[in-house]
Amino acid sequence: MDGYIIATVIKAILILAVISALAGFGTYIERKILAFIQRRLGPMHVGPFGVLQIAADGIKLFTKEDFIPSGANKIVFMVAPIITAATAFIALAAVPLLPEFTLFGIDVKPIVSDMNIGILFVIAMMGVGLYGPLLAGMAQENKWGIIGSARTAIQFLSYEVVTGLSLLAPIMMVGSLSLIDFNTYQAGGIGHWIVWTQPVAFILFLISGFAETNRTPFDLLENEAEVISGYATEYSGMRWGMFFIGEYANMITIGFLASLIFLGGFNPLWIIPGGLAIILKVAFFFFLMLWVRSAWPHIRPDQLMWLCWKVLMPLAVINILITGLVMMA
Amino acid sequence: MEAIAFYIFAILITGLFLVTAFSRNILYAMSSLAAGMVLISGLFFILGADFLGAVQLVVYSGAIMALYAFGMMFFDATRDVKEKNTSSYLVFLLSGFSAVALVVIFAAPTIGKHIEPIVTAPQGLDNPHAIGAVLFTKYLIPFEVAAVMLLVAMIAGIVLASKKMDESLSEIYLDADPETEKKEQE
The missing domain is CATH 1.20.120.1200 (NADH-ubiquinone/plastoquinone oxidoreductase chain 6, subunit NuoJ)
Structure with a gap:
C-alpha cells in the first residue's frame, strides 16, 4: 500500500515535470515550424538556432508584474488559470503514456491511475478544463473577455457532442472504456489499427480534438484579430502562462488519445519499439496541429456551430448506426 | 483512507x-x-x-x-x-421543507439499515458492463421511457426555436430588412 502511494506520487511528479517542460519546448517548436512553413527563420538570436528563447520567455513570464484589474472579481480571476492547468494534468492521469517496462527489477506501469473508464474520464476532465477560459472571461471586467467566455460556452456545447459520439463507435468495437484495452485490441500490427475500420470516427475525433484544444481552425476564444485576446485579455505573467501550459498539455493529451485509440498505441511497430512508436505518433499529431495552424484560416463561431451540429453530429450518428449493423451481422 | x-x-x-x-x-x-x-x-x-x-x-x-x-x-x-424577497409565505414554506428534509437526512442511517437491494450487482463484470446489464434487463422500460421523454423535450425545443434555422445567423442579419423585422416582432 505504501509502495503504491509512493509510486503514484513519483509518477504524478514526473508527468507534471516532463509535460510542463514539453509545453515550454512546444512554444519554441511551434514558432520554428510556423516560421519554416511561412519561409521565415523564426527565433534565431538567443542561443544556437534560438533554442534558449524558451529560457528567455520563461524569465519574462516569471518576472512580469502580476496585476489584477481593479474592477475584476479577484478570487475567480485568480482561480481560473489554475483550473485550466490543473485539469489538463488530471486528464493525463488516466492515459497510459508508455508500455510497461522494468526499472531496477520493479515492473513500472507508466499510468497514474489505471481505471476501467479511462476514455470517459479524460474527455470529461478536458471538458471541465474549459471552465478556466469561461470564468476568466467573466471575472475580468472587460468586454473582450465576456465575448471570449461566450465563445467558450458555445464552442464547448458544440464540440463535446461530436467527441463523445465519434468515440462511441470504436468503444463499441473494443467493448471497453479502458485505454489499455484499446491498446491490446490493436496488438496485431498495422493491419489491426482501428483507423482502418473507423476512418470516419478518426477524422471526426481529430476535428473535435482541434476544437477541444482551441487550435487554429477553431481558435475563437482568443483570436487576436477579432477579440484582442478574448478570455486572456487582462492576464499577464504566470497566470497567462498557466493558460498556455494547459493548452499545450491538452494538445499532448489529444495526441496520446488519438494514437492510443486509432493508431495502435504503444504496440511495437515493425522494428520500432513500442515506447518510441507512441512518442513518434504523438509528435506527428503535435506537428499536424501546427501544420493546420499555418495552412488554414480560422472560422467564425456560427460556422463552428453549423459544422458541429449539422455536419459532424449526423455523420457520427450514421457512423455508429453502420458500426452497430456490421457488428450484429 | x-x-x-x-x-x-x-x-x-x-x-x-x-x-x-x-x-x-x-x-x-x-x-x-x-x-x-x-x-x-x-x-x-x-x-x-x-x-x-x-x-x-x-x-x-x-x-x-x-x-x-x-x-x-x-x-x-x-x-x-x-x-427581492417580497413573499414571506415562500420563505416560510421553503424553510419548512428544509426542516423536513433535514429530519429525513438524519433519520436515513437508521432507515438505511433495513434497505436491501432489489437487484444484486451482476458478479464478474466490471463497472460499465454491470450497469449496462442491469439497465437493459431489469430497468429497460424506465430507461426507454426516460429516453422518449428526452426525445419529446428535444423535438419541442427544435419546434420552439426553429424559425429561420435553415439559414446562417450572420446571413439573416445581413439580409434582414429593418421594416419587415419590426412587423415580425409585432
Whole structure:
C-alpha cells in the first residue's frame, strides 16, 4: 500500500515535470515550424538556432508584474488559470503514456491511475478544463473577455457532442472504456489499427480534438484579430502562462488519445519499439496541429456551430448506426 | 483512507453548495455550483462506481456551462445581484421543507439499515458492463421511457426555436430588412 502511494506520487511528479517542460519546448517548436512553413527563420538570436528563447520567455513570464484589474472579481480571476492547468494534468492521469517496462527489477506501469473508464474520464476532465477560459472571461471586467467566455460556452456545447459520439463507435468495437484495452485490441500490427475500420470516427475525433484544444481552425476564444485576446485579455505573467501550459498539455493529451485509440498505441511497430512508436505518433499529431495552424484560416463561431451540429453530429450518428449493423451481422 | 477522503469531499461539497445558496454574486454562485458538481463525482469514485462518476463529470460540466451562458446574458457578473424577497409565505414554506428534509437526512442511517437491494450487482463484470446489464434487463422500460421523454423535450425545443434555422445567423442579419423585422416582432 505504501509502495503504491509512493509510486503514484513519483509518477504524478514526473508527468507534471516532463509535460510542463514539453509545453515550454512546444512554444519554441511551434514558432520554428510556423516560421519554416511561412519561409521565415523564426527565433534565431538567443542561443544556437534560438533554442534558449524558451529560457528567455520563461524569465519574462516569471518576472512580469502580476496585476489584477481593479474592477475584476479577484478570487475567480485568480482561480481560473489554475483550473485550466490543473485539469489538463488530471486528464493525463488516466492515459497510459508508455508500455510497461522494468526499472531496477520493479515492473513500472507508466499510468497514474489505471481505471476501467479511462476514455470517459479524460474527455470529461478536458471538458471541465474549459471552465478556466469561461470564468476568466467573466471575472475580468472587460468586454473582450465576456465575448471570449461566450465563445467558450458555445464552442464547448458544440464540440463535446461530436467527441463523445465519434468515440462511441470504436468503444463499441473494443467493448471497453479502458485505454489499455484499446491498446491490446490493436496488438496485431498495422493491419489491426482501428483507423482502418473507423476512418470516419478518426477524422471526426481529430476535428473535435482541434476544437477541444482551441487550435487554429477553431481558435475563437482568443483570436487576436477579432477579440484582442478574448478570455486572456487582462492576464499577464504566470497566470497567462498557466493558460498556455494547459493548452499545450491538452494538445499532448489529444495526441496520446488519438494514437492510443486509432493508431495502435504503444504496440511495437515493425522494428520500432513500442515506447518510441507512441512518442513518434504523438509528435506527428503535435506537428499536424501546427501544420493546420499555418495552412488554414480560422472560422467564425456560427460556422463552428453549423459544422458541429449539422455536419459532424449526423455523420457520427450514421457512423455508429453502420458500426452497430456490421457488428450484429 | 476512504473515510478521510469521504469527509474531505463531504465538507467541501457542503461548503460549496452553501456558497451557491447564499452568495449574491452570480459568478460565485455558479462557480461553486460547478465545483460542487465536479466534487460529487469524487464520492462516486470512492464508492467504486467509476462509470457513474465520469458520467456525473460529463453531464454536469455541460449542463452548468449552459447555465453560465444564461447567467452571462441576464446578469453583470462583476456586480452583486439585488435580491427581492417580497413573499414571506415562500420563505416560510421553503424553510419548512428544509426542516423536513433535514429530519429525513438524519433519520436515513437508521432507515438505511433495513434497505436491501432489489437487484444484486451482476458478479464478474466490471463497472460499465454491470450497469449496462442491469439497465437493459431489469430497468429497460424506465430507461426507454426516460429516453422518449428526452426525445419529446428535444423535438419541442427544435419546434420552439426553429424559425429561420435553415439559414446562417450572420446571413439573416445581413439580409434582414429593418421594416419587415419590426412587423415580425409585432
